[in-house]
Amino acid sequence: MTYEKYLFAQLLALYSPDFANLEYDYQYPEAILMYKEFEQSPFNIDNLGFYECIINYLQNKHPHTNNQ
Numbered sequence: 001m002t003y004e005k006y007l008f009a010q011l012l013a014l015y016s017p018d019f020a021n022l023e024y025d026y027q028y029p030e031a032i033l034m035y036k037e038f039e040q041s042p043f044n045i046d047n048l049g050f051y052e053c054i055i056n057y058l059q060n061k062h063p064h065t066n067n068q
Contacts, residue, residue: 008035008054015058
């Protein structure tokens with residue numbers, strides 16, 4: 001797992017209680033799928049930092065969660 005995917009998975013766990021409650025064996029493939037979705041999203045842009053791009057994506061995907 002790359003640093004980018006690891007960071008994404010850690011932040012995803014903050015924004016998605018369902019993801020956070022999964023066993024690690026189930027989190028891994030889910031994180032990979034969600035990361036691919038993020039990569040193709042309009043939130044993954046070059047003129048903004050990677051961390052900020054992930055946060056913007058997760059805030060859009062999970063607007064009811066108020067984490068940062």
